[in-house]
Amino acid sequence: MKLLFLMGSSAPVLANAAGPAAVAPLELSDAEWKKRLSPEAYRVLRKHGTEPAGSSPLDKEQRPGVYHCAGCDLPLFSSEAKYDSGTGWPSFHTALPGAVATQLDFKMIWPRTEYHCVRCQGHQGHVFDDGPPPTGKRWCNNGVALRFAPSQA
Template identity: 65%
Template structure:
């Protein structure tokens, strides 16, 4: 590994630590490609989002919060269908990609094509990959490299950020 790569990763870790100590309002957050809605329909004010969403869904989708594990009824959902963004109803995941990760959040090994956008998150000091709905920019969860085949990915999703639509 080149010395510059080591320096940058240590620098990123330090800056992420500073952001965690002083709070996210002090540290400028990385810009998410999907944070500005491509369709003006989803370029809503905070008050408009609050009118559309429950307080729990608003905290997750608009403030990048996390729901408590094992609280989502979607953990036990076994029917065939599609999981949609609770903010804008974009299809994000097929039930065929869902699996029980044992983490307490609905988990998937692959999103639908073009459904999500990602960014690096330093909130827990160690960088993680955060993902959002590609249409409205609503926070969904984080992706990890400990999922099942064929992708090896675990898209760990907040249940309140999703709506399940059964097939048929």
């Protein structure tokens, strides 16, 4: 069990705790994840990989709707928080409340803040402090880790 930090919180939480709006954790075996996900989604969500910049059609998606975790279908971001960061990955200035948890990632020379879906612990991407108002955050997400659900009507 990992300690993660819920978005906007400085207190650690257990990785399967969902914060204010309790979300039941989804725990599957590695074999079950491999069956459930495409090889690329498995590499990103379960092995903390990164897809190539510009490879996801979700980077250019502009319709209203909600972006869900591709691993467990938990809603993570509203299209209202999406913006074009110019990085080649879908980017958002705000995550939905209680949907993601963060932890420090030391895979590069400098520490970065990595974030995960609170339900399945699927790796989504990294959050940076170079985003637009109102938060100044850039939630930089792997498109393969998301499923877009367009608004009806």
